[in-house]
Amino acid sequence: MGMNEARAKVFKALGHPSRLTIVDELAQGTRCVCELTALVGADISTVSKHLTVLKSAGIVSDERRGSNVYYTLRMACVSGFMDCVDRHLKSQATAQVAHFEAVPA
Amino acid sequence: MGMNEARAKVFKALGHPSRLTIVDELAQGTRCVCELTALVGADISTVSKHLTVLKSAGIVSDERRGSNVYYTLRMACVSGFMDCVDRHLKSQATAQVAHFEAVPA
DNA sequence: TTGATATTTGGTCGAATAGCCAAATACCCC
DNA sequence: GGGGTATTTGGCTATTCGACCAAATATCAA
Numbered sequence: 001m002g003m004n005e006a007r008a009k010v011f012k013a014l015g016h017p018s019r020l021t022i023v024d025e026l027a028q029g030t031r032c033v034c035e036l037t038a039l040v041g042a043d044i045s046t047v048s049k050h051l052t053v054l055k056s057a058g059i060v061s062d063e064r065r066g067s068n069v070y071y072t073l074r075m076a077c078v079s080g081f082m083d084c085v086d087r088h089l090k091s092q093a094t095a096q097v098a099h100f101e102a103v104p105a
Numbered sequence: 106m107g108m109n110e111a112r113a114k115v116f117k118a119l120g121h122p123s124r125l126t127i128v129d130e131l132a133q134g135t136r137c138v139c140e141l142t143a144l145v146g147a148d149i150s151t152v153s154k155h156l157t158v159l160k161s162a163g164i165v166s167d168e169r170r171g172s173n174v175y176y177t178l179r180m181a182c183v184s185g186f187m188d189c190v191d192r193h194l195k196s197q198a199t200a201q202v203a204h205f206e207a208v209p210a
Numbered sequence: 211t212t213g214a215t216a217t218t219t220g221g222t223c224g225a226a227t228a229g230c231c232a233a234a235t236a237c238c239c240c
Numbered sequence: 241g242g243g244g245t246a247t248t249t250g251g252c253t254a255t256t257c258g259a260c261c262a263a264a265t266a267t268c269a270a
Contacts, residue, residue, distance in 0.1 A: 016228085088182070123258095
């Protein structure tokens with residue numbers, strides 16, 4: 001797999017609202033599938049597949065403990081980039097407002 | 106658009122090898138569509154559509170000068186995260202090798 | 211205006227994604 | 241082993257994506 005293909009796989013894995021919700025939660029600590037399912041609010045099989053995507057991109061790891069499977073965030077720097085994206089989105093929103101306000105009524 | 110939907114749009118836009126190639130190049134400076142097309146090696150209409158995706162995610166901006174359109178990277182922190190992803194991919198590769206080597210011949 | 215170059219847009223088609231349900235698997239407790 | 245809970249996997253459908261080609265648009269120069 002080429003350099004950019006490997007990178008793209010990571011970004012692609014992060015490119016879904018439910019998966020970002022999961023990553024945000026895992027940034028707080030390890031969680032089991034049932035907890036994440038309750039959080040996301042989709043079918044458990046859907047959440048399981050989202051977790052498979054994150055895992056195969058190397059963003060999370062899983063570990064079975066008894067009848068539960070726990071997932072852990074492995075790419076801590078994701079949170080840092082998330083902050084960067086948020087700042088950017090906010091500044092865009094501001095620019096957008098400024099643009100509208102610049103149009104005479 | 107919800108918080109995580111907006112974020113996801115950014116990640117999704119970055120989740121394609123050709124678009125990462127473009128972003129890497131634009132990190133070096135502004136480029137016209139023709140330069141990026143040569144770099145990516147796909148049909149110019151395909152590259153144009155990739156640029157539309159990046160632009161609508163707010164990652165790049167465009168500006169026409171004469172008959173050319175120039176694109177500029179607007180989300181500088183992408184490069185920082187790219188480094189983080191690369192470090193992660195490298196450490197995974199190392200772990201993978203270690204895992205194989207741990208298996209007796 | 212005509213012709214040439216640069217870029218975007220519309221159309222089509224095959225591949226990939228995301229969701230749900232149902233079935234399979236894993237583990238625990240009895 | 242059998243039943244119950246947790247999770248994954250397979251199958252199906254609808255939607256989205258990505259690539260190309262062809263046509264439209266924009267700019268420039270003659």
